[in-house]
Amino acid sequence: MAEKRSSGGEVVIDVHSGEDPPNEIEALDPEQNAQVPSPTAGKLPRVRIEKYKPPNKRMVKLVVLEWVIFLLLLGCLIASLTVDKLHNTRVWDLKSWKWCLLVLVIFSGMSIARCLVSLVVFLIEINFLLRKKVRYVVHGLKKTVQVFIWLSSVVVTWLLLFLDVERSKTAKKILDNVTWVLVSILIGAFLWLLKTLSFMMLASTFHKNKFFDRIQESVFHQYVLRTLSGPPLMESKMLIHTGKVHKLKREKVSSWHMKVLVDAITNSGLSTIFYDEHGELTDKEISNEEEAIYAAHQIFCNVARHDSWDNRYIEEDDLLRFMVKEEVDLVFPLFEESHSGKISRKSFTNWVVKVYMDRKVLAHGLIDTKIVVEQLNKLVIAILIVVTFIIWLLLVGTATTRVLLVIAAFLFGESCKTIFQVVIFIFVMHPFDVGDRCVVDGVQLLVEEINIFTTAFLKSNNEKVYYPNSVLFSKPISNYYRSPDMGEAIEFCIDSN
Numbered sequence: 001m002a003e004k005r006s007s008g009g010e011v012v013i014d015v016h017s018g019e020d021p022p023n024e025i026e027a028l029d030p031e032q033n034a035q036v037p038s039p040t041a042g043k044l045p046r047v048r049i050e051k052y053k054p055p056n057k058r059m060v061k062l063v064v065l066e067w068v069i070f071l072l073l074l075g076c077l078i079a080s081l082t083v084d085k086l087h088n089t090r091v092w093d094l095k096s097w098k099w100c101l102l103v104l105v106i107f108s109g110m111s112i113a114r115c116l117v118s119l120v121v122f123l124i125e126i127n128f129l130l131r132k133k134v135r136y137v138v139h140g141l142k143k144t145v146q147v148f149i150w151l152s153s154v155v156v157t158w159l160l161l162f163l164d165v166e167r168s169k170t171a172k173k174i175l176d177n178v179t180w181v182l183v184s185i186l187i188g189a190f191l192w193l194l195k196t197l198s199f200m201m202l203a204s205t206f207h208k209n210k211f212f213d214r215i216q217e218s219v220f221h222q223y224v225l226r227t228l229s230g231p232p233l234m235e236s237k238m239l240i241h242t243g244k245v246h247k248l249k250r251e252k253v254s255s256w257h258m259k260v261l262v263d264a265i266t267n268s269g270l271s272t273i274f275y276d277e278h279g280e281l282t283d284k285e286i287s288n289e290e291e292a293i294y295a296a297h298q299i300f301c302n303v304a305r306h307d308s309w310d311n312r313y314i315e316e317d318d319l320l321r322f323m324v325k326e327e328v329d330l331v332f333p334l335f336e337e338s339h340s341g342k343i344s345r346k347s348f349t350n351w352v353v354k355v356y357m358d359r360k361v362l363a364h365g366l367i368d369t370k371i372v373v374e375q376l377n378k379l380v381i382a383i384l385i386v387v388t389f390i391i392w393l394l395l396v397g398t399a400t401t402r403v404l405l406v407i408a409a410f411l412f413g414e415s416c417k418t419i420f421q422v423v424i425f426i427f428v429m430h431p432f433d434v435g436d437r438c439v440v441d442g443v444q445l446l447v448e449e450i451n452i453f454t455t456a457f458l459k460s461n462n463e464k465v466y467y468p469n470s471v472l473f474s475k476p477i478s479n480y481y482r483s484p485d486m487g488e489a490i491e492f493c494i495d496s497n
Contacts, residue, residue, distance in 0.1 A: 070108035076100045098161045105157045113149040117142055140200045141193065148189045155182045180395040188388035195380055203373050206427055207366070208258050214362050215261050221355045222270055224331055229272040229299045232321035266366045270359045272299065286356050296352035300345050313342035361435035368434050368450045372426055375452035379419060418470050422452060425473045432479050439478035440467065 080086045080097035089096040124138055162175055207215075269285045272295050286292050303318050319328045332338050336347040390407055425431075432438050436447045438457075445457035448464065455472060457465045480486075 066108065066111045070104070070111055073100065073104040073108055077104055094161065102157055102161060105153050109150040109153045110146065113146045113153070116149065117146050141196060144193050144196045148193050151186045151189045155186050158182055177396060180392060184388055184392035184395060187391055188384060191384050191387065195384060199373065199377055202427065204258055206369065207262055210430055210433070211262070211362070211366060212258070214358070215265055218265060218359050218362055219261065225270065225272050225299065225352070225355070227322050228303050229295070230322075262366055265359070266363050266370070270356050289353060289356065292353045292356040293349055296349040297345070299352070300348050313344055314348060315342055365434040372450060372452050376423065379452070421473045422469045425469050426450070426452070431477045432481075436479055436481040438480065440472070440475060
């Protein structure tokens with residue numbers, strides 16, 4: 001399972017698979033994988049995501065106020081049912097207890113819905129079998145379901161109280177209009193619920209299909225850096241086995257695990273382990289290329305044996321002091337000149353810098369994807385508002401054919417076509433990511449930023465160019481980053497004389 005917990009001002013991500021086979025994400029930190037006690041063993045892998053924030057005093061006061069109002073209204077309802085004088089009191093031919101019930105549902109229904117949803121979430125949390133399967137959906141839909149339950153209770157209460165009450169023609173028309181407004185809002189809330197669920201599935205599927213391999217690689221590289229920057233645990237007879245990141249299957253990773261990984265990449269940087277001035281192991285985050293070079297030199301000195309006749313290189317035996325054979329076989333080919341059996345300081349430094357830059361570009365790409373999803377979400381919200389308004393017009397009966405045609409032309413005209421092309425281009429075709437080098441219209445460009453309607457490129461002279469995504473939708477795009485090993489043929493003649 002995957003959990004987020006706060007501890008000491010930072011969020012601790014516990015990612016493991018319980019009793020399942022290594023299909024899911026396991027611990028990614030060398031200390032976490034240690035199988036015998038040590039000063040650093042038994043700790044959860046820590047990824048600093050955000051500082052812990054104490055409960056907002058304003059929110060606490062608001063919750064207290066909500067419950068005070070609920071108790072007051074509940075007291076009024078009980079009094080209107082038990083006191084004869086209040087029970088027989090009528091306002092607009094409606095008994096006082098019915099008005100108290102309606103006001104109670106309107107002003108305190110959200111608090112009651114919140115308690116019901118929290119109870120359901122708690123029951124799901126304590127069920128181990130359901131936790132991995134539905135936790136992502138439950139937490140994402142929590143607030144939307146609360147609002148839907150509250151609106152449903154308001155509509156049901158309104159219908160039960162006013163359905164069979166005889167009114168004048170004018171009063172009946174007003175009540176009918178209010179009823180149709182409430183029903184339209186309830187339908188809009190249901191559509192909002194479907195929209196939220198669809199966007200959650202879209203974001204999870206998109207991240208899994210387009211970014212999983214890069215996230216898998218980045219997390220494994222961080223695991224390697226943290227392992228090599230720490231003490232040589234193999235020499236202290238501590239058996240370390242890999243976090244099995246390289247064995248993860250895309251189809252086996254749940255939406256919740258994917259969300260945890262995406263949050264870890266976007267909200268934290270590449271980190272290593274070093275001894276501080278007090279001689280304790282501490283995390284150190286790499287924030288720029290110079291720090292990456294410095295960290296590479298320190299890690300190289302930590303790994304290369306000082307008692308060896310030549311400590312200018314890292315050999316396979318040096319890595320075996322920090323990792324098991326299975327991990328070394330995966331790590332060694334990552335470096336240049338690894339075919340020679342030795343890793344030079346320059347080769348190791350280049351690899352660390354490359355890992356840092358790849359992590360930075362990946363985080364930028366994930367953030368841009370999040371922005372695109374948010375922008376698309378705003379567009380869909382606007383469409384839902386218009387659709388809800390059309391539903392209200394249909395229910396009230398004031399919508400004429402001409403009005404519906406005008407609104408339909410607005411929704412399904414050129415604007416809708418452009419939005420559809422943009423969605424297909426970004427989420428289905430997805431020909432490039434941030435940091436990719438592409439060729440568009442014969443010009444070599446570097447992808448700088450991706451938005452819902454436009455994409456920003458950089459030319460070789462750092463000139464920024466904006467292309468509408470609807471235009472890129474119909475253009476051939478060459479992507480160097482995704483291309484296999486490329487070659488170039490040059491024909492020439494040699495004079496035999």
